[in-house]
Amino acid sequence: MFGKRLMSSVVLVVLALFLLLTGGGILALGMLILSLIAFRELTKACGVIDAGQKNNALEGVGYGGIILYYLVVYGIKDPVYWMGMLAVIFLGLMFVYVFSFPKFRAEQVMTTFFCAFYAPVLFTFIFLTRNLPNGIYMVWMIFISSWICDTCAYLSGMAIGKHKLAPVLSPKKSIEGAVGGVVGAGLVGALFGWLVLEMVFAYQNITWIAAVICAAGAVISQVGDLAASGIKRNHNIKDYGKLIPGHGGIMDRFDSVLFTAPIIYYLAILLIRFD
Numbered sequence: 001m002f003g004k005r006l007m008s009s010v011v012l013v014v015l016a017l018f019l020l021l022t023g024g025g026i027l028a029l030g031m032l033i034l035s036l037i038a039f040r041e042l043t044k045a046c047g048v049i050d051a052g053q054k055n056n057a058l059e060g061v062g063y064g065g066i067i068l069y070y071l072v073v074y075g076i077k078d079p080v081y082w083m084g085m086l087a088v089i090f091l092g093l094m095f096v097y098v099f100s101f102p103k104f105r106a107e108q109v110m111t112t113f114f115c116a117f118y119a120p121v122l123f124t125f126i127f128l129t130r131n132l133p134n135g136i137y138m139v140w141m142i143f144i145s146s147w148i149c150d151t152c153a154y155l156s157g158m159a160i161g162k163h164k165l166a167p168v169l170s171p172k173k174s175i176e177g178a179v180g181g182v183v184g185a186g187l188v189g190a191l192f193g194w195l196v197l198e199m200v201f202a203y204q205n206i207t208w209i210a211a212v213i214c215a216a217g218a219v220i221s222q223v224g225d226l227a228a229s230g231i232k233r234n235h236n237i238k239d240y241g242k243l244i245p246g247h248g249g250i251m252d253r254f255d256s257v258l259f260t261a262p263i264i265y266y267l268a269i270l271l272i273r274f275d
């Protein structure tokens with residue numbers, strides 16, 4: 001198991017490096033593929049598809065809407081149009097619900113829209129962060145905030161963890177581990193700011209800004225981790241999928257990244273001068 005997990009981790013790192021360094025349409029396509037897989041994992045986990053079904057019309061609308069959403073985000077820079085596409089997805093789902101009634105329950109429609117927003121929309125913020133000025137450097141703060149936080153939280157929890165963070169939802173996670181994760185991400189963020197961002201963002205306290213951004217992202221990343229765990233517990237599943245040996249599915253590996261990406265994007269816009 002450890003060998004499979006290690007090999008999968010190496011492949012993920014290589015793939016991430018390729019996509020993030022390349023950027024542009026290649027990155028957008030990569031995020032779209034991940035989004036479609038994650039959407040399928042979520043709809044399957046949340047019961048959008050009834051037992052014995054391979055797919056249904058609601059899921060089809062979701063797939064089509066996600067593809068259109070990515071085309072709009074990639075081709076049009078105005079967020080108003082992005083919001084418009086979410087309305088299109090919702091209206092498409094309601095169209096299926098109304099004209100096939102009573103084939104689908106209202107809960108299935110609402111859950112499908114949730115699944116289409118959760119991973120697909122949040123994944124786009126990786127692409128949007130990469131598209132910021134000097135985004136080739138900025139985008140790495142997403143992974144510092146999530147994966148470095150996860151590692152530091154685990155090590156801190158093992159060493160000094162005593163008080164449960166979420167006893168019912170995730171009994172092994174501790175408050176001490178959570179704090180250690182935030183502190184660790186903040187310190188690595190500061191180091192990243194000092195070694196890398198100082199070269200491209202002059203005349204501002206970018207080291208401390210990077211530390212604040214990564215620490216804030218780390219807080220939200222742990223919420224993302226717990227939220228994904230909560231969904232699995234609600235539906236009595238261990239993993240969202242088996243695509244990544246030793247890790248599970250896309251949602252299992254990117255649960256914290258999804259919550260971190262929009263936080264990093266908006267904090268970067270608010271706190272960093274891009275002139």
